[in-house]
Amino acid sequence: RPIVFSGMQPSSASLHLGNYLGALVNWVALQETTDPVYCVVDLHAITSQQDPEALRADTRALAAQYLAAGVDPERSTLFVQSHVPAHTELAWVLGTMTGFGEASRMTQFKDKSQRFGTEGTTVGLFTYPVLMAADILLYSTELVPVGDDQRQHIELTRDLAARFNSRYGETFVMPEGFIPEASARIYDLQDPTSKMSKSAASDAGLIRLLDDPKITAKKIKSAVTDTEREIRYDVAAKPGISNLLDIFAGVSERTIPEIEAEYAGRGYGDLKKDLAEAVVERLTPFRERFTELLADPAELDRILAHGAEKAAERADRMLGTVYDRVGFLRPT
Numbered sequence: 001r002p003i004v005f006s007g008m009q010p011s012s013a014s015l016h017l018g019n020y021l022g023a024l025v026n027w028v029a030l031q032e033t034t035d036p037v038y039c040v041v042d043l044h045a046i047t048s049q050q051d052p053e054a055l056r057a058d059t060r061a062l063a064a065q066y067l068a069a070g071v072d073p074e075r076s077t078l079f080v081q082s083h084v085p086a087h088t089e090l091a092w093v094l095g096t097m098t099g100f101g102e103a104s105r106m107t108q109f110k111d112k113s114q115r116f117g118t119e120g121t122t123v124g125l126f127t128y129p130v131l132m133a134a135d136i137l138l139y140s141t142e143l144v145p146v147g148d149d150q151r152q153h154i155e156l157t158r159d160l161a162a163r164f165n166s167r168y169g170e171t172f173v174m175p176e177g178f179i180p181e182a183s184a185r186i187y188d189l190q191d192p193t194s195k196m197s198k199s200a201a202s203d204a205g206l207i208r209l210l211d212d213p214k215i216t217a218k219k220i221k222s223a224v225t226d227t228e229r230e231i232r233y234d235v236a237a238k239p240g241i242s243n244l245l246d247i248f249a250g251v252s253e254r255t256i257p258e259i260e261a262e263y264a265g266r267g268y269g270d271l272k273k274d275l276a277e278a279v280v281e282r283l284t285p286f287r288e289r290f291t292e293l294l295a296d297p298a299e300l301d302r303i304l305a306h307g308a309e310k311a312a313e314r315a316d317r318m319l320g321t322v323y324d325r326v327g328f329l330r331p332t
């Protein structure tokens with residue numbers, strides 16, 4: 001079975017529809033055919049400032065959201081990144097092989113550093129993609145299911161793997177991004193040219209999975225559209241409507257042409273109302289399951305401890321090989 005790795009940051013209490021449609025739905029499906037490793041990437045999360053108590057709570061809550069969406073700890077290796085020190089250790093080695101200019105070209109860094117300002121932009125934010133490369137390469141990952149925003153980071157990971165292999169001999173497996181066509185990128189409902197993001201400045205355009213259904217419906221109904229009347233998929237001319245159509249296709253498992261045909265000659269109000277219903281219907285069982293899981297934190301912690309043990313065994317083996325290849329004297 002091909003090995004899969006992916007992770008999300010506990011950078012907020014709730015995931016959003018972009019995380020769900022762009023990544024999580026795929027994670028669950030991949031359990032049927034692959035050997036998946038799914039991580040709560042808390043080390044990544046501190047590249048934006050976190051409150052310690054909130055981070056701890058959000059880490060558990062994120063694990064519970066994975067489980068609520070259908071990640072099965074028997075079929076997947078589910079763990080918290082900071083529980084497996086090999087991630088930071090390999091990141092150091094890879095950092096010494098990453099060009100400063102190469103890292104400077106990452107658009108996520110450019111976007112976030114603009115948002116965080118000079119004070120908030122840290123070296124950790126800059127080296128984020130190197131840590132992500134370590135996450136992926138430690139497990140000999142073949143497939144990385146992520147949203148479209150991570151395409152460039154996967155490319156960097158591949159470059160680093162190739163560089164290490166050519167310098168020190170065949171060590172890492174060359175990973176590939178597994179990026180869904182539709183709903184690979186969900187945009188902010190208030191600003192349909194920037195991606196929906198947990199760390200967005202404003203909440204109004206963000207559909208959080210754990211929001212109250214009334215709030216979800218309200219946000220969808222006030223989504224920014226355009227002054228035309230026609231419901232038509234055209235990202236350049238109609239980013240708002242196109243985004244709503246992507247979301248509709250994602251939650252209802254219908255295609256965009258099918259939805260376009262159904263709404264031919266009808267107004268934006270109809271589309272928004274039905275979309276709000278479809279989203280709420282899809283998320284209600286998820287929210288119920290989440291609440292059950294969160295009610296038993298000891299059981300959650302037990303699942304995560306078991307996952308960390310499985311992950312560390314694999315990660316430590318790879319890190320040992322890397323340290324040998326690099327020429328570190330190993331302790332006896």
Ligand code: ATP
Binds near residue numbers: 009017021145147197
């Ligand atoms: P942050 O703002 O803290 O970076 P985020 O919303 O970008 O949060 P991440 O934890 O960085 O979420 O990413 C988790 C997964 O969700 C990744 O696979 C990423 O590609 C995917 N993802 C994030 N935002 C979107 C989006 N708007 N559309 C589709 N996929 C997304």
Ligand code: MG
């Ligand atoms: Mg992100």
